[in-house]
Amino acid sequence: MTAAPPPASPPLAPQPECPLLHVDMDAFYASVMIRDRPDLHDVPVVVGGGHRGVVLSANYPARRFGIRSGMSGTEARRLCPHAVTMPPDFTLLTPVSKAIMETFRTVTPVVEVTSLDEAFLDVRGAGRLFGSPEAIAERLRARIRAEHGITCSVGIAATVSVAKARQPAGQAGRGAGDPTRPVRRRGAPPRRRRPLRRR
Template sequence: MKRAIVHMDMDTFFVSCERLQNRELKGIPLIIGGGDRGVVASCSYEARKFGVRSAMPMRMALRLCPDAKVVKGDYELYSRLSHLVTEVIQERVPVVEKASIDEFYLDLSGMDKFFGCYQWTKEISAAVTKETGLPISFALSTNKTVSKIGTGESKPVGKLEIKESEIKPFLNPLSVKKIPMVGDKTFQLLSRIGIRTIQTLSEVPVLVLQQMIGVNGKELWKKANGIDENPVVPYSERKSISTERTFSTDTMDLLELKRLISGMAEKLAYQLRQEKWLTSTIVIKIRYANFDTETKQHRVAYTSADHTLSRIALELFNKVYTRRMRLRLVGLRFTDLVHGNHQMNLFEDTEEQMNLYQTMDYLKNRFGADAVGRASGFDFGK
């Protein structure tokens, strides 16, 4: 059976959400991001014409486009609309993978016998726009890599079908940067030896690529040749990660309890980043000495940043711990997970914070998860 894989991506999702709330923002250069030391989370096509790009330092973006309107970003709005889009798609598609806050993979394999896959995909995208007011692009092909690249080439509000016989002609002239796993460093490495198009990359022997970039060489060669066997992984809102601590002696030492919660948040956030997850719901759990158990939760924009998760966890603890009674257990859980990278939480991050996470994760990967951490999460009494 031939595979039919669709990639759907919301067009400038954060910008579109803001324009849905405020029609005066339509048609003008718009940047979503933090303050002067922050970075661009998203920008409108009008701003992109000036060279503004996501993850660019705000100061640089405003130098390129000084007349742009800057909006900090609304966590709750983006999460709420993302969940609404997810519901619209899940109602109509048997197998859906939510790859990030604003993109989805759909497996329509075998559906041609009932209804043309391309026509069905068009109707799904139309339903998303009708029910949410948000624009969406898609591409249909035989695998995830080709459909994702196709979506990028079809934007804005694009609709593209790349049949099996058309994959190589479609991919060949494109820059190797269009392949999802090719970052700046890999692109620079390939460029230095004259590999700039996907066609040139596809003709390089696998062993040569493995010698150049390591174990990912074979996977890169396969993608350049339009080969990708990765399945669409059904999305589930129920996935979560958690940790809890039962005390040997009941306690009401607030300083120690908050230190513990901060440390829990940092370790869980590191796990999220390592496994490429983002969470949108934080749940704090406490159990009093008399075994009464209480929980409180809060929704946020999808993130894996421990400075955000730790702050909210502590706020929840302050709200849920209302009795002057000793505690026997404290727990923390992150749920409503989707696959994605930390770049989706750029609203309040500075360049320094982004660099800090990269450095801390590198040290943890090399020397162990407990090798480095925030002072608030360490137990100096040990």
């Protein structure tokens, strides 16, 4: 007597192999602080770095002088004495950050906010409604630009560490601010995945 064939298992929904997005606003503090100041868009602007402080953010004209976030204000002034320096205005920055994080939550409930301008999104469950991780990344970049007038970079990967590690080489460094620039898929072997916390 032959054994009955095993019951067919129900088909699994296809899962993207790279379901994590790391979204990082480009020069967030500087971008928001000068958003409504077109007179400052093409001049070097440094946020933070006042008396003995560190630079929180530098716009792209300032970065051309080598100024980077985390650098001392003294070093930034040495590199570019004529840069416009301003303190961060959190009454301006915090609401923009909160609104952007809410935009992320319209795509997936699994959002881990890691700072005012960065978050990881697990988009595994969002494919049916919003398409591939690449399509979701493009949608988010377009919305953030349209609604908040700032740009962001998105890393796509299978793991949190790779999504973030590959980020700066993506949109943020060269050609940042170009919303037509494609989102890059980060090729990486699947590894143990750190679960994201729901917030």
